[in-house]
Amino acid sequence: MLDVHTRVMGVPRVFHPTLMWDEESVVLIDTGVAGSLEEIRNQAEAAGVPFSRLNHIVFTQQDIDHISGAADLLAGNPGVAVYAHEKDAPHIRGEKKLSRLTDAFLERISDRSEEEQARILQMFDNAATPVNRVLHDGDQLPFCGGVTVIHTPGHTVGHICLYHHASRTLIAGDALNILHAELVGPNEDPMAEDGVVAEDAISALRKLTGYDIAAIITYHGGLFDTEPNKNLGEVIAHRKLYSYRR
Numbered sequence: 022m023l024d025v026h027t028r029v030m031g032v033p034r035v036f037h038p039t040l041m042w043d044e045e046s047v048v049l050i051d052t053g054v055a056g057s058l059e060e061i062r063n064q065a066e067a068a069g070v071p072f073s074r075l076n077h078i079v080f081t082q083q084d085i086d087h088i089s090g091a092a093d094l095l096a097g098n099p100g101v102a103v104y105a106h107e108k109d110a111p112h113i114r115g116e117k118k119l120s121r122l123t124d125a126f127l128e129r130i131s132d133r134s135e136e137e138q139a140r141i142l143q144m145f146d147n148a149a150t151p152v153n154r155v156l157h158d159g160d161q162l163p164f165c166g167g168v169t170v171i172h173t174p175g176h177t178v179g180h181i182c183l184y185h186h187a188s189r190t191l192i193a194g195d196a197l198n199i200l201h202a203e204l205v206g207p208n209e210d211p212m213a214e215d216g217v218v219a220e221d222a223i224s225a226l227r228k229l230t231g232y233d234i235a236a237i238i239t240y241h242g243g244l245f246d247t248e249p250n251k252n253l254g255e256v257i258a259h260r261k262l263y264s265y266r267r
């Protein structure tokens with residue numbers, strides 16, 4: 022798990038992309054935002070990963086804080102295979118607009134200066150990334166002994182989690198978060214904008230209960246390894262969602 026420090030729309034944030042590697046593959050799961058390359062490379066090399074061997078990028082979803090760092094990574098290495106779920110791939114490629122770019126979002130940023138609004142919209146435009154491997158629920162990826170793709174619509178329609186069998190690690194993207202040290206589901210707000218309701222997001226999380234999980238990596242909250250299966254069960258039973266207001 023990496024810790025990438027950045028600012029998004031002026032606010033300092035830490036993201037947690039995941040890096041996995043074996044003899045054949047160096048795989049980065051989510052890429053941070055533009056400007057994250059140096060920090061990702063430094064942390065990879067500190068972990069002993071030859072970063073020049075990066076050959077796969079997997080996106081858990083289409084949000085710009087997960088995809089917009091890819092352009093810098095691909096500029097230095099255009100042979101990298103890029104993966105996303107079939108429902109988010111067209112948004113990531115720029116064939117469809119990104120789901121967050123709604124009228125409600127434009128309304129929310131309308132009180133900012135024209136330059137600032139233009140900069141934000143440019144960030145969305147620049148995020149377009151060529152996805153050349155489309156993923157489906159249940160796909161098996163051969164990395165590092167085997168990784169299962171689990172479609173978990175909710176935060177976005179094409180959101181996926183990845184389960185790494187050898188380490189029993191669930192890479193949860195934004196399907197799970199940590200709020201006040203407690204495991205919770207996806208953010209309740211963006212789901213409404215996407216037309217995906219909390220009910221759908223919670224039912225998608227039920228799929229995760231079939232896995233024996235030693236650790237969960239959440240993209241915004243980091244590592245959660247306290248009785249992951251039990252706490253996942255409570256997220257579902259008590260319909261715990263992430264909220265900016267709590």
Ligand SMILES: [Zn+2]
Pocket residue numbers: 084086087195240241
């Ligand atoms: Zn996110």
